[in-house]
Amino acid sequence: MPDKKILVAEDEPDIRGLIVFSLQYAGFEVVEAVNGEDAVQKAAKEIPDLILLDVRMPKMTGYQACAALKKEASTRHIPVVFLSARGQESEIKRGLELGAEEYILKPFAPDELYRRVQGILQRLAAKKRNDE
Numbered sequence: 071m072p073d074k075k076i077l078v079a080e081d082e083p084d085i086r087g088l089i090v091f092s093l094q095y096a097g098f099e100v101v102e103a104v105n106g107e108d109a110v111q112k113a114a115k116e117i118p119d120l121i122l123l124d125v126r127m128p129k130m131t132g133y134q135a136c137a138a139l140k141k142e143a144s145t146r147h148i149p150v151v152f153l154s155a156r157g158q159e160s161e162i163k164r165g166l167e168l169g170a171e172e173y174i175l176k177p178f179a180p181d182e183l184y185r186r187v188q189g190i191l192q193r194l195a196a197k198k199r200n201d202e
Contacts, residue, residue, distance in 0.1 A: 074119040074191055075099040079109035079135065080153065081127040085176070089122065089153075092180035093187065106130030110138045113145045120191060122174075125154040125161065136168045149194055151187070 076098050080086035090100045101116050103109035107129040113121055121139065123132035130138070132152055139145040152165040155176040162173045171190050174183065 073097065073099070075101065075116065076187065077101045077103060077109060077113055077116060077118040077121045079103035079106060079122065079127065079132065080124040081105050082124070085124075088180065089183065092183055095180075096184045096188075098187075106132060106135035106138075109135045110145075113139055113148060114142065117144065118148060120187065121148055121150045122187075123150055123152055123170075125152055125156070125165070133164060133168055136165070136170060140169045149190060151190060 076093055078086060078089050078093070078100055080089060081104055086102060086104075090102055093100050101112055101118060103112050105127045106123070109121065109123060110130065123135055125132040132154075136150050136152070139148065139150065149171040150169060152170050152173045153176060154161065154173065157175045165173050171194070172186065174186055
């Protein structure tokens with residue numbers, strides 16, 4: 071499973087670096103984006119297996135990026151997971167309504183992130199097999 075490509079959109083360099091390192095260490099190919107606009111452009115070009123989006127980013131928020139990704143035929147099928155330090159129920163609900171698979175709250179341990187990402191990819195792969 072870890073031969074999957076994940077796009078990580080996080081504007082905070084230290085946090086992005088930790089996420090990227092953790093996922094690469096687990097065997098994933100990782101594409102980095104520094105804001106929501108960058109994430110939308112790179113997703114269309116790279117077509118990753120999963121997109122991790124920080125909610126609060128410049129140029130385009132994670133919510134705006136998710137909405138843009140879900141409008142485009144080439145990226146609409148890519149699962150999105152939000153990362154946020156804010157866990158208010160209204161924010162989580164909004165993210166899920168926009169089409170996100172999950173909402174992961176910061177801070178998180180690298181092994182927790184790996185387990186959550188792995189679980190999401192396995193669940194989606196099983197769903198895809200059942201749909202075929």
